[in-house]
Structures are given as C-alpha cells and as structure tokens.
Amino acid sequence: MNNSHAKSRCNLFFETLGTRLKIDIITELKHEALNVNELARKLNQERSKVSHALLSLSECGFVNARKEGKRRIYSLNKETIIPLINLAERHVKKYCKACRKQRTERRKTK
Amino acid sequence: MNNSHAKSRCNLFFETLGTRLKIDIITELKHEALNVNELARKLNQERSKVSHALLSLSECGFVNARKEGKRRIYSLNKETIIPLINLAERHVKKYCKACRKQRTERRKTK
DNA sequence: AGAATATGTGAATTACAATTCACATATGAA
DNA sequence: TTCATATGTGAATTGTAATTCACATATTCT
Numbered sequence: 001m002n003n004s005h006a007k008s009r010c011n012l013f014f015e016t017l018g019t020r021l022k023i024d025i026i027t028e029l030k031h032e033a034l035n036v037n038e039l040a041r042k043l044n045q046e047r048s049k050v051s052h053a054l055l056s057l058s059e060c061g062f063v064n065a066r067k068e069g070k071r072r073i074y075s076l077n078k079e080t081i082i083p084l085i086n087l088a089e090r091h092v093k094k095y096c097k098a099c100r101k102q103r104t105e106r107r108k109t110k
Numbered sequence: 111m112n113n114s115h116a117k118s119r120c121n122l123f124f125e126t127l128g129t130r131l132k133i134d135i136i137t138e139l140k141h142e143a144l145n146v147n148e149l150a151r152k153l154n155q156e157r158s159k160v161s162h163a164l165l166s167l168s169e170c171g172f173v174n175a176r177k178e179g180k181r182r183i184y185s186l187n188k189e190t191i192i193p194l195i196n197l198a199e200r201h202v203k204k205y206c207k208a209c210r211k212q213r214t215e216r217r218k219t220k
Numbered sequence: 221a222g223a224a225t226a227t228g229t230g231a232a233t234t235a236c237a238a239t240t241c242a243c244a245t246a247t248g249a250a
Numbered sequence: 251t252t253c254a255t256a257t258g259t260g261a262a263t264t265g266t267a268a269t270t271c272a273c274a275t276a277t278t279c280t
Contacts, residue, residue, distance in 0.1 A: 010198040011133045012209045018125030019238075036257060049239060051258065056237095061205025070247040070256050080201040087197065088120040091190040095171025099122045129268075146227060159269060161228065166267095180226050180277040 016060045021045065021053050026076060026085065029063065033075035126170045131155060131163050136186060136195065139173065143185035 017023065024043050028034060036054065040047040054074055057063045062081055065072045076082075092099045127133065134153050138144060146164065150157040164184055167173045172191055175182045186192075202209045
C-alpha cells in the first residue's frame with residue numbers, strides 16, 4: 001500500500017542476521033579471524049554459500065576482510081555485534097519460546 | 111549439508127525483526143499501546159497484514175496483548191527492544207552504508 | 221436476536237532471499 | 251608459464267516468509 005519509507009531503517013540490519021548460517025559464522029568469528037575455506041570446513045557448509053553470506057555480512061558492516069597472501073581473512077566487527085548478540089540471547093532465554101524450539105528443526109533436509 | 115543446529119539460536123529473533131513493517135510497528139508502539147485497526151491506519155497498511163505481523167512479533171516476545179472490551183491492545187516489551195533498536199541504529203549510522211540506502215527502494219510497488 | 225465493530229485465521233499466491241553450480245579471477249609455487 | 255590453491259561472482263533454481271483474500275469468531279449495543 002504505502003511505500004514512503006521515511007523513518008526506521010534498520011530492518012535490513014536485522015534481516016541480514018536472520019539466518020542460521022550467518023549467526024553461525026559470527027559465532028565462529030567471535031573466537032578467531034578465519035578465511036572462507038576454514039569457515040566452510042568448520043561449519044560443514046559449501047564454500048560458495050559461506051562466501052555469499054560473508055558478502056552480505058560485510059555489506060552491513062558486521063565483518064571486515066583483510067588480504068593476506070592468497071587468502072582473505074574475515075574478522076568480526078565486535079564493537080556492536082557482541083553486545084547485540086548478548087542482548088538477543090538474553091531476550092530469547094527470557095521471552096521467546098518460539099526461538100528456543102528452533103524453526104530450522106521443521107525444515108527439510110536436502 | 112549439515113543440519114545439526116546445536117548452538118546459537120537467535121536467528122529467528124533477528125529474522126522476525128527483518129521486515130520494514132515490523133520495525134514500523136515497533137516504532138509506533140514505542141510511543142503508545144495500540145490496537146490492530148489503529149496501527150493499520152497509522153501505517154497505512156492492510157489490517158490483516160498488520161495482524162499477521164503482530165502474531166509473529168508476539169510469538170517472539172516483542173509485544174504483549176491485553177484484551178479491553180472488544181479490542182486487543184498491543185504494547186511493546188520495552189525491556190530488551192529499546193536497547194536493541196538503539197544499538198541497531200547506532201551500528202547502521204556508523205557502519206552500514208547498505209542499510210542507509212534502503213533495499214526497499216529497489217522493490218517493486220504493487 | 222440481529223447488527224455493528226474489532227480481530228483472528230488458514231490457504232493460495234507472490235515476492236524475494238538463500239542456495240547451487242559453473243565459471244572467472246587472483247596469488248604463489250614449481 | 252603452467253599448476254595448484256583460494257576466493258569471487260552471476261544467473262538459475264529453490265525454499266520460504268510475506269501478502270492477500272475470503273471467511274470465522276468474539277464482543278458490545280440496540
């Protein structure tokens with residue numbers, strides 16, 4: 001109906017964090033900076049999939065990349081992400097039953 | 111590939127906040143508690159659409175509803191949402207160029 | 221009871237992000 | 251320069267949330 005989007009523009013921010021893979025990537029990067037192959041191996045996911053996810057994470061300023069030889073090392077922008085994830089986990093524990101019984105469990109395995 | 115989702119379960123939390131409409135609803139409810147019709151009118155959106163959005167917001171513990179006569183008044187669970195939105199907006203201002211040039215602008219109008 | 225108001229709901233459709241796959245590029249080693 | 255390693259990318263497909271619409275339910279008033 002109406003498409004005038006004047007205010008409140010953090011929906012993309014949240015949308016970007018709204019998949020399991022990206023949360024898992026962030027969880028890994030909390031501990032150490034990693035390149036795509038290492039991430040893909042650790043999470044047991046396709047490299048290309050992880051690469052796409054990292055692109056959107058970096059477009060939103062959640063991760064930074066530095067080149068090191070033939071590798072690209074991705075690191076977490078911890079300044080806002082750490083308190084954000086903490087806040088989210090606290091909320092889920094306290095208020096969000098739907099989040100605790102994961103929606104992913106209902107999803108089909110390929 | 112792998113479907114063992116043992117850790118990190120706040121992706122649904124973020125996914126739920128990942129649309130414009132829900133962020134707009136939260137923004138309205140910051141100021142005052144409202145019922146569905148009032149929200150729909152203020153946001154210039156279909157009532158049923160707002161109703162569905164409120165359902166998912168309430169399943170995630172973002173809003174609470176109380177019955178008052180024939181109305182249902184929705185109020186914001188401010189405890190975690192207000193600091194969360196503040197954190198998100200600070201991040202967007204500082205780091206997220208992609209979020210500032212809204213993705214919605216590219217979307218087709220019906 | 222019947223009408224008006226307020227809201228919920230489920231199923232079909234639509235829209236779009238996530239995934240996949242084949243190929244492009246970039247770096248360093250032999 | 252050829253090969254191996256590491257990564258990026260775009261386009262087609264797939265999966266799924268958002269939207270729509272027609273109908274159900276619930277409350278209050280006359």
